[in-house]
Amino acid sequence: MNVEEYIASGILELYVAGVLSEEENRDVHAMILKHPEVREEIEQIEKAIVRHTAALAPGTVPSFEFIKTHTAGKQVPVRSLQSKKTYSWITYTGWAATIVLASGMFFMYYRINNLQQDIKRAGDQNIQLEQQISDVRKDAEATEELIEILRQKDIVTITLGGQAIAPESFARVFWNKKDEIAYVDVSGLPEPPEGKVYQVWSLKLDPLTPTSMGILDQYDSDNNKIFALANPNQSQAFGITLEPEGGSATPTMDQLYALGVVSAS
Amino acid sequence: MDQAELAAKFRNKDIKAFERIYSDYSDSLFGVIFGIVRDREIAEEVLQDVFFKAWDKAETYSAEKGRLFTWLLNISRNSAIDKTRSKGFKNKNKNSDSSFYVDILETRDKTEIDIDVNYIRSMLGRLKERCVKLIELLYFKGFTQKEVSEELDIPLGTVKTNNRNCISELRKLIQT
The missing domain is CATH 2.60.40 (Immunoglobulin-like)
Structure with missing residues (x-):
């Protein structure tokens, strides 16, 4: 696919909408780095969307000064001093149990995360396949239409x-x-x-x-x-x-x- | 300052870069958020929250994930949707089945808000109904291609090209 076809495919519009998969986002990013016209096109699309969505802004936005109250207000939390205590064996067993439980949960969390990623990847592949099927079907329809035309008696x-x-x-x-x-x-x-x-x-x-x-x-x-x-x-x-x-x-x-x-x- | 430079400065928590981003995109994001929550005060609250979050996790942004605008757009949509699901949120617009813009124009007549009515009217007059809907789903609501194809009952393979044609129309309309 050359650059013009890539731009015409409509993928950049979806890129700006933020509805592509991570993999597709990376592909588009690679194209941006290679072809300045892709970046140019994205900027134009973004401009139109920014204008379009801004029409619904219900008045002027709060001043940036207000936002600054947050960015300036970051403080390092004060650490409190701990008094020394003596620990009994119950405390130690308690901690040991906690650690075992926590590592178990961490492991489960890790597994679930992996599975979720697998599901997402499969979903993305599905979309791509459906797109391919739809393209092939369109080609087939066009060919059939052509045969129909060429068979006419006139x-x-x-x-x-x-x-x-x-x-x-x-x-x-x-x-x-x-x-x-x-x-x-x-x-x-x-x-x-x-x-x-x-x-x-x-x-x-x-x-x-x-x-x-x-x-x-x-x-x-x-x-x-x-x-x-x-x-x-x-x-x-x-x-x-x-x-x-x-x-x-x-x-x-x-x-x-x-x-x-x-x-x- | 080009986008790459702006993004790099933002990641390093440069307040000037952040201010520039705010002035470029806050109107747009305010509009997106308002489109979801439909209440000016709540929208303002969510917008501030979005920029607080953006600042706090500035270093997690990377150009590989998409445009800065798109990154902020995603945070905005998610925050606004979270808000509508939160306990205290009352949906003041019960008739959310009616068309997005009609609904918003009605909201405007009832409450004191200052949306760009002229633009919306001219857009509704000149864009195809399907385009208006497509743009609403993809950009305001963040629907995936699959969800859009189900919602509008059109083949999945046509979402991309249909949307491209609609955005081309929109670009023409905005230039005039």
């Missing part, structure tokens, strides 16, 4: 062959003319280099007029590499080029990765 499939720059690669467009949506599958294209994005073009052939359908700037976060783009055009062909981030007004032809013609039907 879909035209166009295979885009790899061009000079990457002859091995390919892509596919599933075009639903009626709904004016094209699903572009780019799993057969190489991963775009840093700072570049794929841009999809609808083409008219005579004369050659490209119309941009959109850029695939969500490439990293999309697992199945299928993107839905609106396509109200009367496309005769589709092309995919590699463009600088943000896309271009016209396709850069020497960066044409894949091209395919819609068969007349």
Whole structure:
């Protein structure tokens, strides 16, 4: 997970709320030390929460001087002198029994503490697992939805062959003319280099007029590499080029990765 | 003074650092405490108690545990909740089933308190109802993700991202 994804995950908001486990808190702290933008984000979140909660302050807070009465008033307790006494054997046995009892209780306390920590750890793991299950389920739902779409009868499939720059690669467009949506599958294209994005073009052939359908700037976060783009055009062909981030007004032809013609039907 | 420096001085019981922390966070914590105890005098008492405790155990704070604010927020919530459970505490607001803010606005009409009504009204008007609730549970009440998912009946996995979106809205609202 990169820093942007980490920030977008929402964990920092929970960090400020103070509802994460100790382990998660330590992880966030490690990220803060590594990435200044994480700290920056946390400060912004905290600012918003401080403002938000302060709205319910029922008037001005007591002056700090009042707090000072406490901080200044710390005194070292006076030790009283003890008079000497003689101790009988009853006292000694009493003390011995007390020590045995106390160590027993201390041991029990220690055990209970350990068990409580185990329970808490198991609880935290549970939450993480549930989160993973929920993520996987969401992925599965998205995939199923996609299959459902690709099975519709109005879909035209166009295979885009790899061009000079990457002859091995390919892509596919599933075009639903009626709904004016094209699903572009780019799993057969190489991963775009840093700072570049794929841009999809609808083409008219005579004369050659490209119309941009959109850029695939969500490439990293999309697992199945299928993107839905609106396509109200009367496309005769589709092309995919590699463009600088943000896309271009016209396709850069020497960066044409894949091209395919819609068969007349 | 950045946060790390402030925290280090606070741990060493530097009174100036403590005063700075008090001025940064006391309003906010006062609001959180009031949201729980719903009585101005009691809230004041708890707030003082929170800062007494913070001072007494300053050396137990470490940045690994979270932000100073978050540390104080936890102490505040716990102290306020303890207070509501203590013997002498009478809950003056019986209708605690009604919505948090509506309830507080009503409390204001009955008693002499000076909350930021304009802010609350504009927030209620512009944030989604679900966001208002989510923020209340996570920040005022300290609910865990699991508790929030049960209370609002939403999947556990969506609490984090829902809350992120809500806080983004809140940040926009506060900037304007």
